[in-house]
Amino acid sequence: MGNPVRNTASLVARAAVARGVQALGWTGALGIGLLLASMVIAGTSWREKNAPLPRTEATVPSTPVQAAPAAATVPPLALPGAAEVPLLLTQIQVAATSQGLGWPAADYKLSPATETLPAALEVRCSFKGPYPKVRAMLSQILSDVPGLAIRDLVISRASSETAEVEAKMVLLVFLQDQSTSASQATVDGRGAR
């Protein structure tokens, strides 16, 4: 014999189903079943649609990684070519003579490019004259001669009563890194006197 309470509940449920089927008919019950199934499907889809998207946060650091700076691109220098050496020397000579310093003597040397410096024309020269004229000459060659740098400069005078100074300088004119040998013959040896 079964549990009398369970038997009673079972009987009540079966009676209710029987009454429902009698009231709705089998097609009505099927319709309700389909409606319930539709609601379940739609509800499940809606929940999945609105669920937060899975972020693969393990692979994305919360704080941005500081990117290492790329080596700054070195803009190219506009340097004269070796073929322009005669013109460069003329510019230096004109700067000196225009200040009344003359162009008495100079030594020239072409240096090939090294690991740290481009090919360069080295000019060793000295002048005597009033300091303002030496200064003006320096200013002129620094602004007019492309690629010119002063490597060494000594300005001196014999005593404080002397207005005339002697300026000894080594100038470097940096050249493009190609075919410096082509103009070697042009500037070989002592310069114009």
Add this chain to the structure above:
Amino acid sequence: MVALVSSLWLDHQWTAERAEAERLLQAELEAQRVAQRPVPVREPSASERRALRARSELQRPWMKTLSAIEAATVDPIFLLSASFEPAAGTIKLEAEAPSFDHALAYTQNLPEGHALVSAALASHEAAPDTPLLHNGVRFTVLARWGTP
């Protein structure tokens, strides 16, 4: 029946939408990863190193430096010589002054401009008498200019 078909159609649409959203999110995350990846540092080439060094030489502030020395060297200080060594970044000045105090003051005032970063008295001695100077001192100052 219509409700069931509708719910199935909605399910299909929403699944497609979600897949598209997930794809977009992954693409965005991948783009972030690429953007945050450290860029490898490229060593400058030999020609770039030469260009950098040459540029440094070319940009040395010669005229500013001369102006700074000229501005500081006023009567009764008389400059006898100035030796510039750009490679070492040093300037050696020899001058005469009426007294040791004048020499010290000149040394202190020299780096007041921006061209020279420091100046120090290197030596001094009695200067020979001249029409401009009696019982004066001859002194040497070592100054440094900054890198351009």
